[in-house]
Amino acid sequence: MPVGPLVARALGALGALAAGTALAADLVPVKIGVMNDRSGVYFDSTGEGAVVAARMAVEDFKPEQHGLKVEVVAADHQNKPDVGASVARQWYDRDRVDAIFDVPTSSVALAIAQITKEKNKAFVNSGGGTADLTGPACTPNTVHWTYDTVALANGTGRAILKRGGKTWYFITADYAFGLALERDTRAVVEKNGGRVVGGVRTPFPNPDFSSFLLQAQASGSQVIGLADAGLDAANAIKQAHEFGIRQGGQTIAALLIAITDIHALGLDVAQGLQFTASFYWDLNDATRAFAARFEQRMPGKKPTSYQAGVYASVLHYLKAVTALKSAADGAAVVAKMKEIPTDDPLFGQGTIRADGRKIHPMYLFEAKAPSESKGPWDLYKVLETIPGDQAFRPLAEGGCPMIAK
Missing domain, CATH: 3.40.50.2300 (Response regulator)
Known part of the structure; x- marks a missing residue:
């Protein structure tokens, strides 16, 4: 028996629906x-x-x-x-x-x-x-x-050593990341003729770095390495600025910092900081x-x-x-x-x-001076591009148990 046009359209729609359901399944x-x-x-x-x-x-x-x-x-x-x-x-x-x-x-x-x-x-x-x-x-x-922490050490650590920052004092977040970052940066410093004169472990997270910064300032080190990140790093940099530590001649090594942290600090505080990252929006x-x-x-x-x-x-x-x-x-x-x-x-x-x-x-960046910035997120300038095979640890040196000796 022939079907009418309305029935045919309905059957066609049902068939298409069934086919779509089958495809989704x-x-x-x-x-x-x-x-x-x-x-x-x-x-x-x-x-x-x-x-x-x-x-x-x-x-x-x-x-x-x-x-x-x-x-x-x-x-x-x-x-x-x-x-x-x-x-x-x-x-x-x-x-x-x-x-x-x-x-x-x-x-x-x-x-x-x-x-x-x-x-x-x-x-x-x-x-x-x-x-x-x-x-x-x-x-x-x-x-x-x-x-990773090796790439950060190879980027920022080496750059500051090249600029003459030979003696280091570490302010280190007392958990796996901070300890690894200090370890890997220390290795770069010592391998390239630098010396670690001291350090202190800080709670994580931590809003107040005053006492730790004063110890670092008193150490007389050329470089204060911040082995922390996020708001902890931003707080430490802001408080170091308030104490006039960079103005006094010591270098702050921001070993890990994000663009959101630099933005929150503002370039009046962050200008001149050098740091390493794998990406920048611009x-x-x-x-x-x-x-x-x-x-x-x-x-x-x-x-x-x-x-x-x-x-x-x-x-x-x-x-x-x-x-x-x-x-x-x-x-x-x-x-x-x-x-x-x-x-x-x-x-x-x-x-x-x-x-x-x-x-x-990876890229070595420097935070711009306020006069160099053309907008609220125009914060970085590229100092150096670091090829991946130079930034990251050689495969044979990592101690990964999957890698044949």
Whole structure:
């Protein structure tokens, strides 16, 4: 019996709906967790901006066109390893998260790396600094993307030594990141003819550096190395300015600092500081375009290097998942990430080594003088581009147990 035109259209619509449902059912599910500090000393440099960066990467990748259905979730680890570990286990065991991204605070990152290996998921770190993630604590499930303590030491430490800063005193945050940063910078200082005359360990986090700065000032060192980051680093620099330490002839080595910290300090305080990072929003047309899109979602903010690292690393992770057509085996996904050359608009072309270390250039920056700045986020000038093979530790020297001696 022939069907009428209305019935035919209805049947056609039902058929199209069924086909669309079947297509959606065929998509590979991928769940990404962005874990970071959303309420403490790193909230501004990672925090919600890193979640926004991850979601931008997913949208730009167009996962449905690659057979994927991607979800992004977020959590605050409060800079506490036990909290981060608890969230990671819940994500992996109950919530079906396939990979964790970002994770500033090295003590939390080290805990997440081991849990991720245990659960055979993937961990792609952007915000954490300790080079141990690709050294003694390396695993087949971890990629370390944006920077590490060795690269910071090779950048800022070497630059200040070249300028004659031979004697150092360290003010060090007393946890995994600070200790690793002091260790790696000390090694560069001593290898290049410098000398460490003393140091002090500070609580983390810590709002008041007055007594520690006075000890550093009294040491007579040419350089005061700040082995901390985030609001702690900003507070230390601000208080050093109030004490006139730089005006008195001592150099402040900001071993890790984000653009959000420089912006908060203002160039009156920050001008002349030299520091090392892997990204700046105003490097080229591609970074400027990304920053403009990011600022539409985070009004009044430019992306930090950590947030840029989350964007780029999510893109590369999704390429690997697409190649495998699965996110289930974390070690296999990480192996594929190492196999595929990296290429993204923010870090350019690069590679991921066998130990999980992402290799790309680092940059030595200097904070501009107020008279040089043309806008509220026009804060850096590039002093030097450091090739990746010079910035990061040689593969054979890291002590990664996966690497054959």
